[in-house]
Amino acid sequence: MAETHHVTLADVARAAGVNPSTVSRVLNGRAPVRPDTRARIEAATRRLRYHPSRSARSLASARTWTVGVLLPDLANLMHTEFLRGAQRTLQARNFSLFICDGQLDPAVQEAELTRFLELRVEGLIVTRSFTLTGLLEPFVEAGIPVEPAELFEPDEGGPRDRRAGSLAAFRHLYALGHRDVAVFVHERADAPVRSREMRSRLESIARARDEHGVRGAVHVVPIGDPADCAPRLRALLAGDDAPTALIAGNDWMTAPLLGAVQELGLAIPEDVSIVAYGDSRWAAAYRPPLSVIRYDYHEEGETLASRLLVRLGEAADAAASARGLVPDEFLERGSTAVP
Amino acid sequence: MAETHHVTLADVARAAGVNPSTVSRVLNGRAPVRPDTRARIEAATRRLRYHPSRSARSLASARTWTVGVLLPDLANLMHTEFLRGAQRTLQARNFSLFICDGQLDPAVQEAELTRFLELRVEGLIVTRSFTLTGLLEPFVEAGIPVEPAELFEPDEGGPRDRRAGSLAAFRHLYALGHRDVAVFVHERADAPVRSREMRSRLESIARARDEHGVRGAVHVVPIGDPADCAPRLRALLAGDDAPTALIAGNDWMTAPLLGAVQELGLAIPEDVSIVAYGDSRWAAAYRPPLSVIRYDYHEEGETLASRLLVRLGEAADAAASARGLVPDEFLERGSTAVP
DNA sequence: CTCGGCCGTGCAAGCGCTTGCGTGAACGCC
DNA sequence: GGCGTTCACGCAAGCGCTTGCACGGCCGAG
Numbered sequence: 001m002a003e004t005h006h007v008t009l010a011d012v013a014r015a016a017g018v019n020p021s022t023v024s025r026v027l028n029g030r031a032p033v034r035p036d037t038r039a040r041i042e043a044a045t046r047r048l049r050y051h052p053s054r055s056a057r058s059l060a061s062a063r064t065w066t067v068g069v070l071l072p073d074l075a076n077l078m079h080t081e082f083l084r085g086a087q088r089t090l091q092a093r094n095f096s097l098f099i100c101d102g103q104l105d106p107a108v109q110e111a112e113l114t115r116f117l118e119l120r121v122e123g124l125i126v127t128r129s130f131t132l133t134g135l136l137e138p139f140v141e142a143g144i145p146v147e148p149a150e151l152f153e154p155d156e157g158g159p160r161d162r163r164a165g166s167l168a169a170f171r172h173l174y175a176l177g178h179r180d181v182a183v184f185v186h187e188r189a190d191a192p193v194r195s196r197e198m199r200s201r202l203e204s205i206a207r208a209r210d211e212h213g214v215r216g217a218v219h220v221v222p223i224g225d226p227a228d229c230a231p232r233l234r235a236l237l238a239g240d241d242a243p244t245a246l247i248a249g250n251d252w253m254t255a256p257l258l259g260a261v262q263e264l265g266l267a268i269p270e271d272v273s274i275v276a277y278g279d280s281r282w283a284a285a286y287r288p289p290l291s292v293i294r295y296d297y298h299e300e301g302e303t304l305a306s307r308l309l310v311r312l313g314e315a316a317d318a319a320a321s322a323r324g325l326v327p328d329e330f331l332e333r334g335s336t337a338v339p
Numbered sequence: 340m341a342e343t344h345h346v347t348l349a350d351v352a353r354a355a356g357v358n359p360s361t362v363s364r365v366l367n368g369r370a371p372v373r374p375d376t377r378a379r380i381e382a383a384t385r386r387l388r389y390h391p392s393r394s395a396r397s398l399a400s401a402r403t404w405t406v407g408v409l410l411p412d413l414a415n416l417m418h419t420e421f422l423r424g425a426q427r428t429l430q431a432r433n434f435s436l437f438i439c440d441g442q443l444d445p446a447v448q449e450a451e452l453t454r455f456l457e458l459r460v461e462g463l464i465v466t467r468s469f470t471l472t473g474l475l476e477p478f479v480e481a482g483i484p485v486e487p488a489e490l491f492e493p494d495e496g497g498p499r500d501r502r503a504g505s506l507a508a509f510r511h512l513y514a515l516g517h518r519d520v521a522v523f524v525h526e527r528a529d530a531p532v533r534s535r536e537m538r539s540r541l542e543s544i545a546r547a548r549d550e551h552g553v554r555g556a557v558h559v560v561p562i563g564d565p566a567d568c569a570p571r572l573r574a575l576l577a578g579d580d581a582p583t584a585l586i587a588g589n590d591w592m593t594a595p596l597l598g599a600v601q602e603l604g605l606a607i608p609e610d611v612s613i614v615a616y617g618d619s620r621w622a623a624a625y626r627p628p629l630s631v632i633r634y635d636y637h638e639e640g641e642t643l644a645s646r647l648l649v650r651l652g653e654a655a656d657a658a659a660s661a662r663g664l665v666p667d668e669f670l671e672r673g674s675t676a677v678p
Numbered sequence: 679c680t681c682g683g684c685c686g687t688g689c690a691a692g693c694g695c696t697t698g699c700g701t702g703a704a705c706g707c708c
Numbered sequence: 709g710g711c712g713t714t715c716a717c718g719c720a721a722g723c724g725c726t727t728g729c730a731c732g733g734c735c736g737a738g
Contacts, residue, residue, distance in 0.1 A: 008723095055725090059395050059725070101419070118392065208695085231638075258621075285595070285598035364695095364696090372716070395723090
C-alpha cells in the first residue's frame with residue numbers, strides 16, 4: 001500500500017459540514033435526507049473522489065453483496081457464456097461477482113473456495129460440483145446458498161434437461177448405421193470423475209442404441225493432456241470395436257480431438273463422423289462444419305443467478321428463476337455421415 | 340446473509356483460552372508464540388472451522404493483498420492463458436486476484452474499475468488499456484501501481500516485442516506474391532479504437548510491403564458482430580484491391596472470419612490465404628492447419644505480475660520481472676499459399 | 679397557543695480484526 | 709542473589725463504516 005492515503009467518509013462529512021452518519025445515509029439512500037444536504041454531500045463526494053471502502057462497509061453492515069462463481073475451467077468458452085448470463089442478472093441486483101478459475105485442479109478449487117469463505121460471499125455458484133461436494137459443506141453449514149449447475153436434472157425438479165440433444169444426436173448416428181462410438185471427455189486421466197451429466201449422457205446413448213437394436217461399443221476416453229488424444233485415438237482405431245463416430249465431450253475437447261483426427265489423416269465425415277458437445281464459435285466455421293449438441297449457457301447462467309437471488313431474499317425475476325431451461329438440441333451440419 | 344453467524348477470532352481465542360491478539364499473531368505468523376500455545380490455537384481454529392474475515396483484516400491492517408485484473412474480453416482464450424500466468428506468480432506471493440471481464444464494453448469496464456477502487460486493490464493489471472486511460476487516473480493518483488500490457492513496446496523499455504512475428508508473416512505473404520491484404524480486427528464498429536499494438540502491426544506490414552516493393556492495399560476491417568464478417572468480406576472481394584490474404588486480428592476474430600470464408604465458398608489456401616494472430620488451440624486442428632503468429636501469453640502474464648510485485652515492494656523474481664518477453668513468431672502451417 | 683408527531687440530523691457503540699505498548703515470568707550474568 | 713534482557717502474551721485503541729437511538733425544530737390538530 002505504500003503511502004496511499006484514501007479519502008474516508010469522515011473527510012467527506014467534514015467537507016460537507018455534516019455528520020458522518022448523514023453521509024452514510026445518502027450513500028445508502030436509506031433515511032430521509034434534505035435535498036440540499038444531499039446535494040452538498042454528493043458534491044463533496046465527487047470533488048474529493050471519494051470511494052467508500054468495501055471492507056469497512058461490509059464489516060459494519062455484515063453484508064458483502066458478492067457472490068462467488070467457481071468455474072471448473074475458464075479456458076472453456078461455454079463457461080464464459082455462462083458467466084455473462086450470471087453476471088448480468090446479479091449486477092442488476094447490485095451484487096458483484098468474484099470469478100475464479102478452477103483450472104481443473106482440485107487443489108486450486110479448494111484454495112479458491114476457502115478464499116470465498118474468507119471473503120464472506122453471500123452466495124456461491126459452482127459448476128461440475130461433483131468434484132468438490134466435500135468442499136461445499138462449509139458453505140451449507142454457514143447458511144450460504146450454493147447453486148450448483150451440475151445437479152440440475154429433470155428428475156430433481158431442477159430446470160435443466162440435457163438429454164434431448166444427446167438422444168437426438170445418437171439416434172441420428174445409429175440410424176446412419178454407426179455401431180461403435182467413442183466419447184472423448186476432458187478429465188484428468190489420473191483421477192477420472194464421472195459427473196452426473198456424463199452419466200446422464202451415457203444413459204441417453206444407451207437408450208438410443210437400444211432403440212436401434214445396436215450392440216456396439218461405447219468407448220469413454222478421458223483426456224487430460226491434449227497430446228494424449230492422437231495416441232488414444234490410434235489405439236482405439238486399431239482395436240476391436242473401432243469407433244466410426246467420435247464425440248467430443250465439450251468445447252475444450254473438440255480442438256484436440258480434431259487435431260488427432262487430422263494427425264491420423266482421417267477424412268471427416270468419410271472416415272469418421274464427428275459430433276461435439278457445445279456449439280463453440282469454431283464449430284460452424286470448421287471444415288466441414290461440425291454437427292453439435294448445442295446448449296444455451298447464457299440462459300443457464302441467468303437462471304442459476306436468479307435462483308440464487310431468490311434464495312438470498314431478493315425478489316428477483318421469479319419467472320427466470322423458476323423457468324425450465326430450454327433443452328439442448330442436436331444440430332446436424334456436415335461432420336456426420338454413413339460410416 | 341440471513342441468520343449466518345460466523346465464527347470470529349474472539350471465539351477461537353476463548354476456546355483456546357488466550358487473548359485475541361495472540362490468535363491474530365499465530366494467524367499472521369508474526370510475533371513469537373510458544374509452540375504449545377500455537378498448537379492449542381490451531382486446534383481450536385480447525386475445530387471451530389474458523390475463517391478469518393477478509394474485510395476485518397484488511398480494514399485493520401490497511402492491506403488487502405489483492406490485485407485486480409481487467410481483461411478486455413474473457414471470451415478470448417489468450418486472455419485465459421495470460422491470466423493463469425499472472426495468477427500463478429501472484430499467488431506464490433500471497434496475493435489473490437480479482438478477475439473481471441470487460442466484455443469489450445467501456446461502461447462495464449468503468450464499473451469494474453470503480454469496484455476495484457472500492458475493493459482497495461493494491462495493484463492493477465490491465466490489457467488494452469488504450470480504451471481507458473482516463474479511467475486509470477484515479478489509481479495512479481492513489482498511488483496504486485498499474486501494470487498495462489498495452490504499453491509494452493520495445494522503444495519504451497518494456498519487455499514486449501510483438502513485431503518480429505508480424506514482420507515474418509507479411510514478408511512471407513508478400514514474397515508469395517500477395518499484393519492486397521485485409522486485416523480483420525475485433526472492435527466495436529461504432530467506436531473503433533486503434534491500439535498501439537495494432538499500430539505497431541500496421542507498421543510492420545508497411546515495412547514488409549516496402550521491402551518487397553509492393554504497393555497493394557492494406558484493408559483494416561473492424562468487426563464488432565460476427566455476422567458482419569461475411570458481408571464485409573464479400574464487399575471487399577467485389578471491390579478494387581480485392582485482398583488475396585486475410586488476417587484475423589486475434590483469437591476471437593478467427594472463427595468468424597473462417598466462417599465468412601466458408602460462407603462465401605472460398606477454398607483455403609487456393610482462393611485466399613489466411614493468417615491468424617494468436618495460436619488458438621483450434622488453429623492447428625483446422626483444415627487446413629492455420630498459419631499463425633504465435634505469442635506466449637502465459638509468460639506475459641507472469642512478467643506483468645512480477646513487475647507488479649516489484650513495484651509493490653515484494654522482492655519477486657527479479658529475473659522474471661526484468662526479462663524481455665520472448666518475441667512472437669510466425670508459424671507457417673498450410674493456410675498460406677501463392678495467390 | 680399547546681402539544682404530539684414526524685422529519686432531518688447528530689451521537690456513539692460497535693463490526694472483527696491488527697498492533698504498539700506494557701508487563702510478568704523465566705533466564706543469564708557477574 | 710540482584711538485575712537487566714528477552715520472551716510470550718495481554719491490553720486497548722483504533723481501521724472506516726453502519727445503525728439504533730436521541731433530540732431539536734417544524735408542522736398541523738385540538
